[in-house]
């Protein structure tokens with residue numbers, strides 16, 4: 756089995772997905788990053804990939820034609836509000852990367868996975884796929900769009916036997932969440948849960964308590980999810996300390 760894990764390396768942090776695949780005995784693991792020189796994990800083959808670059812995505816799909824598991828992990832978060840942001844640049848970057856980039860990857864690798872007998876796609880989403888937090892509003896919109904594409908791609912690729920796994924989590928202890936000291940799950944725990952799910956043929960991973968709690972409340976979101984967020988936002992904009 757060959758696997759393409761992209762954007763699993765950053766700032767010297769252990770590339771949890773790629774490392775876990777090597778540990779589980781995958782025959783070949785590609786590690787894709789914009790700076791492929793940053794991929795130094797033993798047993799992982801570096802591949803240069805910017806998922807916003809259509810030509811590069813097509814080249815990588817041709818180069819990695821033996822892939823049977825695609826992990827779409829790349830993502831950006833700009834902590835941008837809808838109304839207060841100075842312009843739409845952050846919202847566009849988040850949508851271009853998290854939504855269009857992931858969609859482009861799914862489209863490019865669908866025939867590769869079909870040739871492998873179906874294989875699997877893992878899309879790294881977020882608890883913010885489920886609701887809007889004004890502090891990272893446009894990121895949430897891009898993750899909601901990515902969740903929607905994940906559900907649609909699963910239906911479209913069912914005929915070729917491709918398993919499409921949606922992964923949701925609150926904070927994970929990576930550079931993206933470095934600004935907060937809120938409780939975080941480890942990238943290693945996420946990777947372990949994800950590949951257990953792939954092996955079990957499971958379509959959704961709710962990787963932490965926060966994502967399990969929010970998903971359970973979705974049918975009553977305006978009663979249970981949004982009021983505390985509104986309260987927190989109102990306190991923040993009025994400068995009232997949280998009790």
Ligand SMILES: NC(=O)c1ccc[n+]([C@@H]2O[C@H](COP(=O)([O-])OP(=O)(O)OC[C@H]3O[C@@H](n4cnc5c(N)ncnc54)[C@H](OP(=O)(O)O)[C@@H]3O)[C@@H](O)[C@H]2O)c1
Nearest residue numbers: 762765789805806828829830881925926927929930931932
């Ligand atoms: N950390 C969290 O709290 C958290 C929670 C839930 C979900 N997630 C999701 O988990 C995934 C991984 O995030 P992380 O926590 O590891 O964040 P991170 O530390 O900021 O890493 C993000 C990775 O995405 C890559 N990337 C960004 N734009 C790219 C592009 N255009 N093409 C290719 N690679 C690109 C980055 O590569 P460079 O090194 O080249 O910048 C980096 O390796 C993301 O989809 C994120 O939304 C994170």
